[in-house]
Amino acid sequence: MTDGGQEEIGGAAPARAQRQRLVQALAENADQVTDLEQQHARFVEASKDSNADDEHDPEGATIAFEREQVTALLDRARSSRAAIEQALARVDDGRYGTCERCGGPIAPARLEARPEATTCIACAAARR
Ligand SMILES: [Zn+2]
Structure with a gap:
């Protein structure tokens, strides 16, 4: 250890x-x-x-x-x-990894695809 x-x-x-x-x-x-x-x-x-x-x-x-x-x-x-x-x-x-909009966690898979993402998928979709 x-x-x-x-x-x-x-x-x-x-x-x-x-x-x-x-x-x-x-x-x-x-x-x-x-x-x-x-x-x-x-x-x-x-x-x-x-x-x-x-x-x-x-x-x-x-x-x-x-x-x-x-x-x-x-x-x-x-x-x-x-x-x-x-x-x-x-x-x-x-x-990092916390949604700027709702304060919830950003899914790891999303961060892998877009390491610079500032919002969770739900918020990104809502903003569009
Ligand atoms: Zn969010």
Whole structure:
């Protein structure tokens, strides 16, 4: 029994495991952001090469469209990074895994799928 005498506060999953999962999610997110930034840079370069001002240039239109897609994905990845960082802060003050809306527990399966979730499934569904 080498528990270290550390008390786990009221959770099914120890804070250490929660933090580990979030740190991993953060690393995956960072990879994703880097990848998307590179794609974005390539599209910016490509649209310089093609005549982007010419709306009859089909290649230019495709590049512009793809660039928009990448920009949208990048925005999403960045805001999910912020959400993961907030979740890490919640682990630190023991609020992680507790629904922000009803104060009930968030199902572990939901946290596995979306480690940055701030509400239980019922509240998430009600908000929609
Ligand atoms: Zn709830």
